[in-house]
Amino acid sequence: MPRPIQATIHTAALRANLQRARQAAPESRLWAVVKANAYGHGIERVYDGLRGADGFALLDLDEAERLRALGWRGPILLLEGVFEPRDLELCSRLGLWHTVHCDAQIDMLAAHKTHVPHRVFLKMNSGMNRLGFAPQRLRAAWNRLDALPQVDEISLMTHFSDADGPRGIDAQLAVFQAVCADLPGERSLANSAATLRHPAAVALSDWVRPGIALYGSAPDHPLHDAAGWGLQPTMTLATRLIATQTLEAGDTLGYGSTFTATQPMRIGIAACGYADGYPRLCGTGTPVLVEGRRTRTLGRVSMDMLAVDLTPLEQAGTAAGVGSAVTLWGRTANGEVLGIDEVAAHAGTLGYELMCALAQRVPVVCEA
Numbered sequence: 001m002p003r004p005i006q007a008t009i010h011t012a013a014l015r016a017n018l019q020r021a022r023q024a025a026p027e028s029r030l031w032a033v034v035k036a037n038a039y040g041h042g043i044e045r046v047y048d049g050l051r052g053a054d055g056f057a058l059l060d061l062d063e064a065e066r067l068r069a070l071g072w073r074g075p076i077l078l079l080e081g082v083f084e085p086r087d088l089e090l091c092s093r094l095g096l097w098h099t100v101h102c103d104a105q106i107d108m109l110a111a112h113k114t115h116v117p118h119r120v121f122l123k124m125n126s127g128m129n130r131l132g133f134a135p136q137r138l139r140a141a142w143n144r145l146d147a148l149p150q151v152d153e154i155s156l157m158t159h160f161s162d163a164d165g166p167r168g169i170d171a172q173l174a175v176f177q178a179v180c181a182d183l184p185g186e187r188s189l190a191n192s193a194a195t196l197r198h199p200a201a202v203a204l205s206d207w208v209r210p211g212i213a214l215y216g217s218a219p220d221h222p223l224h225d226a227a228g229w230g231l232q233p234t235m236t237l238a239t240r241l242i243a244t245q246t247l248e249a250g251d252t253l254g255y256g257s258t259f260t261a262t263q264p265m266r267i268g269i270a271a272c273g274y275a276d277g278y279p280r281l282c283g284t285g286t287p288v289l290v291e292g293r294r295t296r297t298l299g300r301v302s303m304d305m306l307a308v309d310l311t312p313l314e315q316a317g318t319a320a321g322v323g324s325a326v327t328l329w330g331r332t333a334n335g336e337v338l339g340i341d342e343v344a345a346h347a348g349t350l351g352y353e354l355m356c357a358l359a360q361r362v363p364v365v366c367e368a
């Protein structure tokens with residue numbers, strides 16, 4: 001028998017979350033953001049659930065090739081544009097749309113030989129200070145692009161730094177509008193947080209760009225949780241107990257003996273550790289489901305195993321032992337949900353990071 005750990009990708013949940021995002025932006029077209037191998041889910045595995053999108057946005061060229069290989073003929077947008085001149089050949093060949101965020105990318109386009117002009121998304125840095133042209137340089141970039149025979153339609157995009165938090169988007173939106181209001185072309189302003197939280201950004205967006213919401217994680221956890229946004233988990237990480245132990249008062253558990261039993265207790269050892277992508281930073285008390293019942297982890301996460309408290313199951317009269325089902329995040333067969341964001345919070349991080357970090361060694365199955 002193989003090691004019992006397994007991840008499941010929920011196709012119906014991807015489809016439902018896509019609908020939820022559309023509901024927040026009914027007038028906009030929608031890029032399904034599938035960078036980082038679809039946030040760790042696998043491009044091929046999410047394709048069926050997300051193919052109802054109007055386009056796919058990503059940044060690795062090999063991921064764009066994989067989408068074309070799956071048969072996707074619609075728009076694909078490179079969110080960071082090209083990295084070197086020969087990337088433009090692939091854009092021409094595969095019909096990729098690409099972001100233009102700096103002068104060097106315009107230089108590459110100007111030197112590119114193509115029969116088919118490229119659709120580009122000109123990116124403004126409206127305050128995030130990561131990628132994009134400064135507001136006072138955007139028009140010059142637009143004029144340069146407009147003069148190039150290699151360029152077809154020019155769209156405009158920017159990215160908000162605080163769509164999920166108290167600063168909000170007003171200042172950046174004002175900067176964008178001050179420069180772009182009278183420029184022609186389609187606009188794309190909203191990631192998941194802006195799509196769900198900021199109608200003003202959605203109203204200006206011909207295209208919205210949700211990522212995390214499609215994968216059933218709240219973009220603004222812990223202010224809201226995924227269920228509160230009507231989002232369903234798309235990835236479940238589950239395993240089984242491979243041993244149990246009985247601790248006496250004073251017994252310690254695991255590396256560093258960070259947990260000490262204060263009374264006799266039964267614990268389970270689950271076949272999941274940090275080498276599977278479960279964060280080692282999740283300390284004692286991280287929620288976990290055993291046989292669908294909520295309990296907590298105990299002590300340090302090791303490379304291949306972690307310990308769970310069986311006390312709540314015993315109190316409820318739920319039998320648990322070797323072979324019992326353990327859900328690290330996601331949902332159980334009978335619909336019990338443990339949000340990935342909640343687990344992530346115990347490691348001081350976000351659902352994004354956990355799903356992206358699912359380890360290669362974990363077998364993954366897709367469920368309709």
Ligand SMILES: *Cc1c(COP(=O)(O)O)cnc(C)c1O
Nearest residue numbers: 033079159191192209210211212
């Ligand atoms: C990753 C990314 C998104 C999607 O962000 P989420 O927070 O996952 O919705 C949108 N736009 C750009 C430019 C991105 O890089």
